[in-house]
Amino acid sequence: MLRQRAPLDETLERLAARHEEAGPRDRALARAIATVALRRLGTIRLGLKRFLERGLPRNAGLLEAILIGGAAQLLFLDVPDHAAVDLAVRQARADKRAFPYAKLVNAVLRRVAGARAEILAAGEAPRIDTPDWLHRRWVAAYGEAIADAIAAANRHEAAVDISVKDDLPGWAETLGAHILPTGSLRLPQRVPVPDLPGYAEGAWWVQDAAAALPARFIAPKAGERVIDLCAAPGGKTAQLAAAGASVLAVDRSPERLERLAGNMRRLSLAVEALAADALALDVPPADAVLLDAPCSATGTLRRHPDVAWTKREDDIASLAQLQAQLIDKAASLVRPGGRLVYCTCSLEPEEGERQVAAFLDRHRDFTRLPVAAEEIGGLAQFITADGDLRTLPHALPGAEPRLSGLDGFYAARLVRASS
Numbered sequence: 001m002l003r004q005r006a007p008l009d010e011t012l013e014r015l016a017a018r019h020e021e022a023g024p025r026d027r028a029l030a031r032a033i034a035t036v037a038l039r040r041l042g043t044i045r046l047g048l049k050r051f052l053e054r055g056l057p058r059n060a061g062l063l064e065a066i067l068i069g070g071a072a073q074l075l076f077l078d079v080p081d082h083a084a085v086d087l088a089v090r091q092a093r094a095d096k097r098a099f100p101y102a103k104l105v106n107a108v109l110r111r112v113a114g115a116r117a118e119i120l121a122a123g124e125a126p127r128i129d130t131p132d133w134l135h136r137r138w139v140a141a142y143g144e145a146i147a148d149a150i151a152a153a154n155r156h157e158a159a160v161d162i163s164v165k166d167d168l169p170g171w172a173e174t175l176g177a178h179i180l181p182t183g184s185l186r187l188p189q190r191v192p193v194p195d196l197p198g199y200a201e202g203a204w205w206v207q208d209a210a211a212a213l214p215a216r217f218i219a220p221k222a223g224e225r226v227i228d229l230c231a232a233p234g235g236k237t238a239q240l241a242a243a244g245a246s247v248l249a250v251d252r253s254p255e256r257l258e259r260l261a262g263n264m265r266r267l268s269l270a271v272e273a274l275a276a277d278a279l280a281l282d283v284p285p286a287d288a289v290l291l292d293a294p295c296s297a298t299g300t301l302r303r304h305p306d307v308a309w310t311k312r313e314d315d316i317a318s319l320a321q322l323q324a325q326l327i328d329k330a331a332s333l334v335r336p337g338g339r340l341v342y343c344t345c346s347l348e349p350e351e352g353e354r355q356v357a358a359f360l361d362r363h364r365d366f367t368r369l370p371v372a373a374e375e376i377g378g379l380a381q382f383i384t385a386d387g388d389l390r391t392l393p394h395a396l397p398g399a400e401p402r403l404s405g406l407d408g409f410y411a412a413r414l415v416r417a418s419s
C-alpha cells in the first residue's frame, strides 16, 4: 500500500480474493494489523529506526513491510511477542529478496519488544503519526493546538455511525446506540454491521455523523428534482431520496454506482442511477444539485488511516483544479432560484473554504445561503463566520475516544438568482 499508494480497503479486498483459504479470523487479524500499522506508522518507524543502525538495506523486497507489520503487533496489538516475531521471520523467509534478512528481522523485532515502553513514550506526541507536510498544513489552517488535537483524534479508531430512515428513538433503543445531537446514531459496540437488526430490511445505513450533514442543507420538498453529482456509494443519495426528492445519482465509476444501486435496493429507495462523467453530463437543470466532490479525504483519517500515507501534498492542488471544474459544471445544472450544496471530506481550505470563495467570485449569480445552527442540532461551533459547515475530527467529545469525534467535513449552500 505504501509503495503503490493503494487504498487499504481495496487492497484487503484484493488480497482476500487471492487467499480464499484465509478464514474470517485471519482476515480480521490482517485488517487489524494493517490498520494499526498505518494509524501509528510514525511511532513504528521511530521504533524500528533505533535498531536499524545502518538503515534499511536496499532491494530487500518486503522487508520493510514485514518489520512494520511485526512492530505493529508488538507495540499495539494483543498478540504474543513470540507469535508476532515468528510470523515476521516466516514472512521474510518466504520472500526471495527479504530471505537474507530473516535473522535481522528476528533480532530487530525482539529488541522492539524489549523496548516497548520507551518506543511508546517516544511516540507520545500525536503529531508523530501524522506526515509532516499534513501537520504543517493543519497548523497553517487551524493553529498548532487544533492541529495537535486533530492528530490525537486520528490515533483512535472511529465508532460506527448510522443514519435512520425514521423512528430515531426506536432504532436507538433496538440497537443500543447513542443519539448524537446531529441526529445520527452512534454504536458503542464493535459488531459486524450486517448482523444488526434493521440492516437487512433497510431501515438504516452506515454514515459518519459529519457526512450526514451536507445533504440536509438541500432540504428538498417532496418531488423536487435533485442531482447528486458524485453519488456513490450513496449515503447522501439515500438521505435525499428518503426526504422525498426525485434523485438522479451520477458517478463516474460503474463499480461504485453498482454498490449505490445495491444500497438503494436494500433501503427500498427509488433513484435514477447514471454512470457518467459529471463534467460531460447533459441533463436539464434541477431544483438542487449536491456536489460531494472527490477530494484528498484528509478529514477521514480516523476511518481511513491509509490516506495520510498514500496521498501527497501535490495531490491537493490537482484535486482542487478538478473540484473547480466540477463546481462550475454543477452550477450550470441548477435552475434559476435553485440550490447548490458543495462539500468535501477534506480539512484542506483549498478544497473547501477557498474553493467556494473562488466560485462566488466567478459566479455573480450565486450567493451563499448560510447554514443555521438548528439545521445541525444546534452545534453553532461547526459554522464558520461565512455561514458554512466546518467540522473537525476532534470535536464532539464522547465518553471515550472511540465514541468521540466525527469526520472533518466542509459544506457550503449556495443559491442561484431567480433570473
Ligand SMILES: C[S@@+](CC[C@H](N)C(=O)[O-])C[C@H]1O[C@@H](n2cnc3c(N)ncnc32)[C@H](O)[C@@H]1O
Binding pocket: 229, 230, 231, 232, 233, 234, 235, 236, 237, 250, 251, 252, 253, 256, 276, 277, 278, 279, 292, 293, 294, 295
Ligand atoms: C466523496 S465520494 C462520494 C461519496 C458519496 N456522495 C456518498 O455520500 O456516499 C466521490 C465520488 O466521486 C466520483 N467521481 C469522481 N470524479 C467524478 C466525475 N468526474 N464525475 C462523476 N463522478 C466522479 C467517485 O467515483 C466517487 O464515488
